[in-house]
Amino acid sequence: MFRITPALWERIHHYASFPQTGVSLQQMVLFGQNPSQGTLLRASQFLLEELPIRLAHRVKELDQLPHNLSDTPSITKVKDWYAQSFEELISFPSPKLPPTVREALMMTSSDVSLPESTTNPSLSYYVDDYGAPVSSGYGLGPAPSTGHSSGNGSGNGNGHHHKIRIPMERRYYANTTAVNWPPEVQDFNRRFTKALELIKKRHDPTVTTVAQGVLEWKRRQNARNINLDVQHWLDRFYLSRIGIRFLIGQHIALNTLQPHPDYVGIICTRANVHDIVQEAIENARFVCEEHYAMFKGPPVQLICPKDLHFAYVPGHLSHICFELLKNSLRAVVERYGPEAEDHFPPIKVIVVEGKEDITIKISDEGGGIPRSAIPLIWTYMYTTMEGQNIDQDFQASDFKAPMAGFGYGLPLSRLYARYFGGDLRLISMDGFGTDVYIHLNRLSSNREPLP
Numbered sequence: 001m002f003r004i005t006p007a008l009w010e011r012i013h014h015y016a017s018f019p020q021t022g023v024s025l026q027q028m029v030l031f032g033q034n035p036s037q038g039t040l041l042r043a044s045q046f047l048l049e050e051l052p053i054r055l056a057h058r059v060k061e062l063d064q065l066p067h068n069l070s071d072t073p074s075i076t077k078v079k080d081w082y083a084q085s086f087e088e089l090i091s092f093p094s095p096k097l098p099p100t101v102r103e104a105l106m107m108t109s110s111d112v113s114l115p116e117s118t119t120n121p122s123l124s125y126y127v128d129d130y131g132a133p134v135s136s137g138y139g140l141g142p143a144p145s146t147g148h149s150s151g152n153g154s155g156n157g158n159g160h161h162h163k164i165r166i167p168m169e170r171r172y173y174a175n176t177t178a179v180n181w182p183p184e185v186q187d188f189n190r191r192f193t194k195a196l197e198l199i200k201k202r203h204d205p206t207v208t209t210v211a212q213g214v215l216e217w218k219r220r221q222n223a224r225n226i227n228l229d230v231q232h233w234l235d236r237f238y239l240s241r242i243g244i245r246f247l248i249g250q251h252i253a254l255n256t257l258q259p260h261p262d263y264v265g266i267i268c269t270r271a272n273v274h275d276i277v278q279e280a281i282e283n284a285r286f287v288c289e290e291h292y293a294m295f296k297g298p299p300v301q302l303i304c305p306k307d308l309h310f311a312y313v314p315g316h317l318s319h320i321c322f323e324l325l326k327n328s329l330r331a332v333v334e335r336y337g338p339e340a341e342d343h344f345p346p347i348k349v350i351v352v353e354g355k356e357d358i359t360i361k362i363s364d365e366g367g368g369i370p371r372s373a374i375p376l377i378w379t380y381m382y383t384t385m386e387g388q389n390i391d392q393d394f395q396a397s398d399f400k401a402p403m404a405g406f407g408y409g410l411p412l413s414r415l416y417a418r419y420f421g422g423d424l425r426l427i428s429m430d431g432f433g434t435d436v437y438i439h440l441n442r443l444s445s446n447r448e449p450l451p
């Protein structure tokens with residue numbers, strides 16, 4: 001079993017004293033196009049610096065959770081995973097590179113204009129425990145030296161040597177197409193990708209394990225709902241996890257997937273909204289029919305231009321739509337009863353493209369939600385499904401959920417929407433039905449909100 005030694009704690013605290021650096025979807029698209037081994041190396045070096053900072057922030061937070069939550073075995077387990085991944089990254093051996101290659105790596109592009117990112121509007125939602133808005137963590141503060149970060153191996157590796165921090169777009173990217181990369185570079189990229197794959201896998205069950213911890217704690221406290229500070233903490237923690245997994249997933253994809261004209265890593269530059277929503281409708285109806293043992297679930301009407309494209313991570317959008325559709329289907333079935341199979345009122349999905357946003361509205365006639373319950377629906381663990389238990393199968397991934405019962409659908413979907421500068425809103429007409437609006441920022445220049 002992994003243990004956090006006092007020396008490791010010291011490193012964790014040191015890294016946690018540095019701000020995290022947010023990236024935007026637009027930057028990731030531009031930097032990841034036609035990557036050379038040099039670009040990939042540069043991206044690895046950025047991650048070797050950025051990921052330990054993000055992980056360290058989380059280990060520290062996991063350790064300082066309020067109300068003795070950090071004592072639950074599940075939370076301790078998650079903390080150890082974060083610390084272990086942190087240690088693997090900070091001790092990852094740097095490549096031995098000839099001076100010419102090191103110089104080439106430091107070159108940033110002159111013919112590509114590097115896009116800057118803008119503040120993510122959802123950042124204002126993530127306040128710290130004292131009610132103050134959290135900072136974006138972006139800026140020119142000092143960064144810890146990892147011995148990898150500058151690409152020239154000049155860091156002393158003891159973590160106490162500071163240097164001026166350059167903006168993300170210059171740290172992540174180098175214009176390296178005309179360089180002949182020695183085999184060491186490819187070898188390093190391959191090894192680093194393998195290490196990231198292991199780390200990603202280790203953290204697969206994080207959401208369910210943390211949920212388990214909160215559930216244990218809720219039972220111990222005999223509490224019906226979770227406190228506001230725990231709620232805020234979970235929002236920050238899960239949001240940060242989306243970001244860490246996005247960076248890791250993007251890097252693995254860039255290193256391992258065959259080039260595709262519509263994809264840069266896991267980002268689809270021409271994500272077709274109609275097709276993604278249609279697929280989510282089919283999947284949600286299937287799960288609903290299985291769950292209620294029905295032949296035909298409530299009908300879903302989709303009104304969406306067939307040629308509406310934008311740059312997005314399709315997995316994030318499918319996840320949001322699937323979760324919301326499941327909620328609507330369940331509400332309709334429970335209001336009318338499974339025997340009303342042929343008379344269910346349809347759920348309407350309308351997609352519209354505006355100047356800044358693409359908005360998806362999902363309207364159901366499932367009876368709505370009483371106003372008194374509205375604040376609760378955004379809290380984790382709030383569900384009206386009977387027999388709340390964490391399905392062990394759910395561990396496999398975030399994207400394989402049962403019909404309902406976990407109380408994570410709405411709050412997690414909202415985090416996914418906010419991650420790239422969008423939002424999620426719900427308006428209910430008690431006694432009639434619910435409208436949910438998914439706002440997606442189509443400009444994709446917002447950097448990640450990093451609490």
Ligand SMILES: Nc1ncnc2c1ncn2[C@@H]1O[C@H](COP(=O)(O)OP(=O)(O)OP(=O)(O)O)[C@@H](O)[C@H]1O
Nearest residue numbers: 327328331377383384404405406407408409410434
């Ligand atoms: N469209 C809707 N109509 C009526 N009630 C809804 C609707 N959407 C959500 N709710 C209510 O909000 C609660 C919380 O929803 P949420 O999606 O967060 O969790 P869940 O569906 O219960 O479980 P899961 O984590 O599996 O999604 C639901 O249990 C339900 O009572």
